[in-house]
Amino acid sequence: MSNPVSQSSNTSSPQVIVCADEASASRKVADMIVAAVNAKPSVVLGLATGGTPVKTYANIVEDFRAGKVDFRNVTSFNLDEYIGLSGTHPQSFRHFMELQLFNHINIDPSKTFVPEGCGDDPAAHAAEFEKRIADAGGIDLQLLGIGHNGHIAFNEPGSSADSRTRVVGLTQSTIEKNARFFDSEDEVPKTAITMGIGTILEAKQIVLLATGTGKAEAIRLSLQASPSDDVPASWLAKHPQVTFVLDEAAASELA
Numbered sequence: 001m002s003n004p005v006s007q008s009s010n011t012s013s014p015q016v017i018v019c020a021d022e023a024s025a026s027r028k029v030a031d032m033i034v035a036a037v038n039a040k041p042s043v044v045l046g047l048a049t050g051g052t053p054v055k056t057y058a059n060i061v062e063d064f065r066a067g068k069v070d071f072r073n074v075t076s077f078n079l080d081e082y083i084g085l086s087g088t089h090p091q092s093f094r095h096f097m098e099l100q101l102f103n104h105i106n107i108d109p110s111k112t113f114v115p116e117g118c119g120d121d122p123a124a125h126a127a128e129f130e131k132r133i134a135d136a137g138g139i140d141l142q143l144l145g146i147g148h149n150g151h152i153a154f155n156e157p158g159s160s161a162d163s164r165t166r167v168v169g170l171t172q173s174t175i176e177k178n179a180r181f182f183d184s185e186d187e188v189p190k191t192a193i194t195m196g197i198g199t200i201l202e203a204k205q206i207v208l209l210a211t212g213t214g215k216a217e218a219i220r221l222s223l224q225a226s227p228s229d230d231v232p233a234s235w236l237a238k239h240p241q242v243t244f245v246l247d248e249a250a251a252s253e254l255a
């Protein structure tokens, strides 16, 4: 069971839920996703990759195996993918999603959309990806992580609130952080395809999960600085239904 230690007292957005630790924050987000599927079996989920959601996905798999949730009518869209990595590459986000979630639940693989990093025309694919989201009726619940520099998906600092799914360059700091998933920094792709901030803000509900002291500054700036391109996650303050689920470490710089 999730064990929030504190919660913002009003209902305005962003709502902030602080949990004791990473395990309870991950459980809380899993509960929110499972509740969304149970409330609307044909829900359209927006999904994230990275180290942060791994435990959340493990909790969801646990709930599926316990018969608490059914994904057969769910559609999912992932936020981003590295340019140059095919879906079978061990560090591709498609592979991550299969390993962490899709292979362990009864989601229809044809309803799981992850941007393709190896197509001939990534710009055309980006436009097509936007169309697919619209054709699915839009994203009901979008899960996000956050980068140390405040990026969401691969929207690096400088990304505007109206940016759409597109090809982007990664900052050196993101390349260095993500090198931990590769054999060496040289292997980290320098470009990616990502949903835009504007695309993300169109989701009906957004949940951002952040854990660890490494995210504390990005969380403070996202929640307490004026929204600006400098901290892409700060644009979430413009959304009417966004929840930050944090562990105490990620919340440690909040006033």
Ligand SMILES: O=P(O)(O)OC[C@H]1O[C@](O)(CO)[C@@H](O)[C@@H]1O
Pocket (backbone or CB within 6 Å): 048, 049, 050, 051, 052, 053, 080, 144, 145, 146, 147, 148, 152, 153, 154
């Ligand atoms: O969860 P991590 O591994 O700290 O990554 C932070 C963010 O950077 C990304 O890896 C880049 O999109 C996101 O998937 C993630 O939300």
